Amino acid sequence: xxEKKEKEFVLETNHLGIDFGGxxxxxxxxIGIGKTEIMGLIGPNGAGKTTIFNLLTKVYEPTRGxxxxxxxxxxxxxxxxxxxxGIARTFQNIRLFDKLSxxxxxxxxxxxxxxxxxxxxxxxxxxxxxxxKKAHEKALELLDIFGxxxxxxxxxxxxxxxxxxxxxxxxxxxxxxxILLLDEPAAGMNPSxxxxxxxxxxxxxxxxxxAVMLIEHDMKLVMGICENIAVLNFxxxxxxxxxxxxxxxxxxxxxxxxxxxxxx
Amino acid sequence: xxxxxxxxxGLGSVYAIIALGYTMVYGIAKMxxxxxxxxxxxxxxxxxxxxxYLGWPPAAALLFSMAICTVLGVLVERLAYKPLxxxxxxxxxxxxxxxxxxxQNAALLIWSSNPKVFPNIFNMPFFQGVTxxxxxxxxxxxxxxxxxxxxxxVKQRGTLxxxxxxxxxxxxxxxxxxxxxxxxxxxxxxxxxxxxTLMGINVNRTISMTFAIGSGLAxxxxxxxxxTYPNLVPTTGSMPGIKAFVAAVFGGIGxxxxxxxxxxxxxxxxxxxxxxxxxxxxxxxxxxxxxxxxLVKPSGLFGKTVREKV
Numbered sequence: 001x002x003e004k005k006e007k008e009f010v011l012e013t014n015h016l017g018i019d020f021g022g023x024x025x026x027x028x029x030x031i032g033i034g035k036t037e038i039m040g041l042i043g044p045n046g047a048g049k050t051t052i053f054n055l056l057t058k059v060y061e062p063t064r065g066x067x068x069x070x071x072x073x074x075x076x077x078x079x080x081x082x083x084x085x086g087i088a089r090t091f092q093n094i095r096l097f098d099k100l101s102x103x104x105x106x107x108x109x110x111x112x113x114x115x116x117x118x119x120x121x122x123x124x125x126x127x128x129x130x131x132x133k134k135a136h137e138k139a140l141e142l143l144d145i146f147g148x149x150x151x152x153x154x155x156x157x158x159x160x161x162x163x164x165x166x167x168x169x170x171x172x173x174x175x176x177x178x179i180l181l182l183d184e185p186a187a188g189m190n191p192s193x194x195x196x197x198x199x200x201x202x203x204x205x206x207x208x209x210x211a212v213m214l215i216e217h218d219m220k221l222v223m224g225i226c227e228n229i230a231v232l233n234f235x236x237x238x239x240x241x242x243x244x245x246x247x248x249x250x251x252x253x254x255x256x257x258x259x260x261x262x263x264x
Numbered sequence: 265x266x267x268x269x270x271x272x273x274g275l276g277s278v279y280a281i282i283a284l285g286y287t288m289v290y291g292i293a294k295m296x297x298x299x300x301x302x303x304x305x306x307x308x309x310x311x312x313x314x315x316x317y318l319g320w321p322p323a324a325a326l327l328f329s330m331a332i333c334t335v336l337g338v339l340v341e342r343l344a345y346k347p348l349x350x351x352x353x354x355x356x357x358x359x360x361x362x363x364x365x366x367x368q369n370a371a372l373l374i375w376s377s378n379p380k381v382f383p384n385i386f387n388m389p390f391f392q393g394v395t396x397x398x399x400x401x402x403x404x405x406x407x408x409x410x411x412x413x414x415x416x417x418v419k420q421r422g423t424l425x426x427x428x429x430x431x432x433x434x435x436x437x438x439x440x441x442x443x444x445x446x447x448x449x450x451x452x453x454x455x456x457x458x459x460x461t462l463m464g465i466n467v468n469r470t471i472s473m474t475f476a477i478g479s480g481l482a483x484x485x486x487x488x489x490x491x492t493y494p495n496l497v498p499t500t501g502s503m504p505g506i507k508a509f510v511a512a513v514f515g516g517i518g519x520x521x522x523x524x525x526x527x528x529x530x531x532x533x534x535x536x537x538x539x540x541x542x543x544x545x546x547x548x549x550x551x552x553x554x555x556x557x558x559l560v561k562p563s564g565l566f567g568k569t570v571r572e573k574v
Binding site: 057059078079080083084088089091095096097098099100104107108109111112114116118121122128132135171172175 | 436440443444445446447448449451452455456458459460461462463464465466467473
């Protein structure tokens with residue numbers, strides 16, 4: 001019998017690394033995320049967490065290693081191609097299209113799923129109307145996950161902060177990803193909003209059957225919803241495992257709190 | 265006075281159409297395409313040649329020159345600007361000026377410096393019919409001057425057509441950018457190119473499309489301009505191009521309604537100045553507008569003041 005893989009990964013990295021000049025920002029990053037897994041990426045500030053998101057989405061071209069998305073190497077793809085291949089993300093500092101309406105932000109996410117050409121769009125042939133109607137319905141449906149459908153016509157920059165973070169998730173989801181990368185989704189949210197967000201991330205995973213990888217400092221959220229956690233320090237993974245394993249890992253405690261000097 | 269206003273709006277409409285090309289390219293590619301004015305000239309020559317040598321009707325010549333300019337615009341972007349996508353603004357600006365001179369000299373080589381006299385397309389039966397019906401519903405300003413006969417002079421007819429074409433383009437473009445997926449992609453790229461590409465938008469294709477639209481409009485502006493000022497030479501496009509740039513800055517570069525308002529105001533200022541102080545070249549006033557705008561409100565009428573984040 002042939003060797004059977006223990007688990008099917010939607011996203012896998014091998015020896016992934018990047019240098020900025022002489023500085024090694026990320027090194028030997030090896031990870032595998034299951035098709036419907038929620039994985040947390042934690043670590044002190046400056047550990048390289050967002051850099052990893054930038055590598056996975058090809059904002060940066062890796063110096064070493066490779067990224068396998070759904071069995072395919074993303075080598076040579078640009079960020080738009082990577083998105084079309086199935087990786088969508090949000091941003092640590094919100095990057096919505098401020099001047100566009102909430103609905104249009106979602107429709108930008110749907111861009112590659114709306115099927116009509118330039119000619120059809122300019123002359124508004126029947127296909128334009130049917131496709132735009134479909135996009136409108138889809139956008140409202142997605143917004144409804146976070147109960148934001150009634151704010152569809154509001155300009156994105158007039159939404160309160162928490163709602164902007166949620167809209168970013170909806171916009172990323174609209175691109176039809178296989179894996180969703182969330183960069184500090186709970187930043188700036190109050191405890192009850194965070195509670196709500198946790199439920200929704202789980203719901204998205206269950207309803208869409210996709211994987212989620214998230215960077216977060218709110219340990220309650222991370223420990224609460226992540227099945228696996230990777231801890232990063234100085235660009236290297238220092239621990240991997242389930243939440244309970246991570247919590248009792250001495251290296252993790254050291255990275256966060258420092259070592260106790262003995263015989264001081 | 266009313267005549268001046270009417271003529272000013274007519275001239276301003278041409279500036280507005282050209283300014284659209286500047287403003288859209290600036291908004292999306294964040295660069296000043298100083299070769300834009302010369303695309304107008306190419307549009308003028310393309311329609312001139314098809315009409316005079318091949319005997320095409322004006323409408324066909326217009327479509328042909330739009331096709332030529334669209335291809336030219338996309339080609340220039342692909343060959344000259346795309347390799348500089350991540351270069352400094354200054355490098356791109358200098359390249360644009362280089363392309364401008366390249367086009368002028370290429371035109372000099374092909375068509376020589378002898379002025380070509382552009383046929384007066386506004387005098388053709390098709391337009392006579394169009395304006396006659398248009399006159400019955402609108403244009404009180406023009407009617408005031410020609411009410412006696414009920415028919416426009418050829419020049420007024422041209423002005424009226426220019427204004428109407430400008431309004432149609434504006435309405436079409438506004439609908440395009442606000443209601444179609446390509447238009448929304450353009451606005452997204454304009455706001456945050458990085459975020460747009462991470463949402464799966466093909467930025468290069470979006471920029472190409474912007475150049476295509478801007479250059480296609482330049483062809484229309486070229487035909488309208490040459491029909492009004494029939495002296496066609498290789499440098500025909502440069503002065504209107506620069507004035508349209510002033511108009512775009514006046515209205516707030518990057519803003520489509522800004523280009524419209526900026527263009528029309530500039531045209532009115534130019535014509536009014538020419539009428540009130542005929543001894544002073546009117547261009548002085550046009551460029552005084554640029555200086556005043558840059559001093560008083562550098563972001564233009566419709567521009568948003570961007571506060572530098574510290």
